[in-house]
Amino acid sequence: MAYTRIHAVKATVQKALKYICNPEKTDGQILIDSFACGIETAHYDFMDALSKSSGVGNKLAFHLIQSFAPGEVDFDMAHQVGRELADKLLENKYSYVIATHIDKEHCHNHIIFCAVDNVEHKKYNDCKRTYRQIRNLSDELCREHGLSVIIPSGQKGKTHYEWQMAKAGTSWKAQMKSDMDNAIREAHSYEDFISRMQTKGYVVKGETFGDNALKYLSFSASGQTRFTRVSEKNFGVGYTKESIRERIEKRIRAQEKFPVKKKFPFPKRPDAKRTLIDTDQEKFQENGALKHWADIQNLKIAAASYAEGGSVEELKQKILERSAVAKEARSAIVDLEHEMKAKAEILKYAKQYMENRKYQRGYEKAKDQDAYFRSHETQIILFGGAENMLKRYGVKMASLDVEKMQVEYDAMTAQKAKLKKTYQTAEKEAMEADKQLKNIRQYLGIERDKKESTKQRKQQDVTL
Structure with missing residues (x-):
């Protein structure tokens, strides 16, 4: 698998290039390549491209790092995957230097590319969308080369015990998070959120604001002996009483500004494009009416597939x-x-x-x-x-x-x-x-x- 991260280079492009091209880290500079710039003159090439664009700001270049799991790839494979990632991401527009470092137990690529492209002289847009693109491209290349892929979750990490409980469906923390999310989604105010949590059977502590108020909002579910703090440490980003209040108020403002219009039903998906229902499942075997309905649907799907596609x-x-x-x-x-x-x-x-x-x-x-x-x-x-x-x-x-x-x-x-x-x-x-x-x-x-x-x-x- 390959981990990726990216940050802007604001004032030290020459130093950053010198660091990634260190002969001791790159097998005597064998594992270094560049595109649309010389390895020794990359700094000048970057400055030339930057001079042709207005409104560049203080971001002169971007430093992308791609790290592989120890023992999963050799040096040459890591360098090849890094080059392919740079080519697909930058689309032959941006000058870049790539160096594969082998001084640690895991291979990792350093890619430094100019903040402005050579074709339209536009600035690279570093945001969540482009980072997702980097992540997806890296995963796609890992699959093509037979490497493992990181499965993103976007959730706060769990302990092994919490993971086991969540998998078994008995995690009180997972249930509390789900109840909070539902209450935030339905509440008309922060006070209404607290009221809804109390209705669900939670005992509340620290819900007020002010100098004398408790720092953390805490809940205790029925059967719990201790209160659970509502904090980013326990539940992830967006789970403090200040953040919860802000989330509710932001949703209310958005609803007032953009009222929900009447929803029209989505057009029914053509039968030929649907997947046959698996009637071997237990719920169909135990319910005759449900199985009869599924059999009729399957007949429609099969008939439509045959009519549209022809014979086998x-x-x-x-x-x-x-x-x-x-x-x-x-x-x-x-x-x-x-x-x-x-x-x-x-x-x-x-x-x-x-x-x-x-x-x-x-x-x-x-x-x-x-x-x-x-x-x-x-x-x-x-x-x-x-x-x-x-x-x-x-x-x-x-x-x-x-x-x-x-x-x-x-x-x-x-x-x-x-x-x-x-x-x-x-x-x-x-x-x-x-x-x-x-x-x-x-x-x-x-x-x-x-x-x-x-x-x-x-x-x-x-x-x-």
Whole structure:
């Protein structure tokens, strides 16, 4: 599994880059890579991009850390996953340096990327939404490489005893939290919340505010010998009496500002897109009327699946065809992304070369080259870095055409969007056909027989 966290670099970009590129931590700088910037000149590349954007603020770069569980990955695999994460997240727009540190028992990647992109010169939006994107992309890559994935909960951690009680359904703390949530959701004021908790059978202490009031609100359920403090330590963020009052008042203000409109029923889901009801469950076996209703629903679902999808053989063929289209589109997207990454880097260096060429020529013609260099150090270093990278890619300076390269890159972006739409459509159609096939097979007893034979085979294996 991989843990991720990100923070802004506000004043020490050069120091941060120096830290992550430490040879002692990166196997002699073998496990270091960069995109759209030189490893040695990344600070200058970042400053150049920042100078082209207005309203950057004090966030000059972002430092993303991706840590793996001890022993789960080797150095090369960790570095590869980190590079793929940076490429998917930053979409070939932002300059970045990635370094994999191996000085601790767990491998971890450091990715420092510029706060402004090289294409539209827009600032990276660091917020909860983009962090969820980082989390999801990291988990997706872990799955692709056969690594474990962290299952997010968003809840305050429990002790092992509390976890056991919650699992068994006997946790008084879990029940208290649920009752508080319901009371907060229904209460018209903080006082109404307290009243509702008392109605549920709780004894209340410390509910008042003021200098002489108790610091914590506490509840005691029936059968409890001690009071339980309502605090962030016990229940998580948002569970103090001040926070509860604020949550209720915020909800009331929102309801007054945006009154709840009359709800219209959602359109009924087409039968062909529904999943067959499993009537083997105990509740259906004990209730004849409920089973009769479920049998009728299953007949509707199976009939609709057959009418929309066709026979079993037709559905099998459709799944094969749409899966093949999705696989081909996905493969084309991956190949195109690799090509776009190289093209984006060349385009960035081509622009950088053209923008700073006049400073290099001025330096060559200057009478006092030392003085000229001191005045235009950043531009001359950027020119040299861009020239070296373009030569490495085999680009001839004499025939450099930035506008043509931009048109080609834009065409590749449009092609990627088209392929992505094809992939998503084919994947969706394949999944729908697969659901219809399972509905028909299960209704005809084919799927059930298959499950029974698998179950019997497993039992035989256990017996042997």
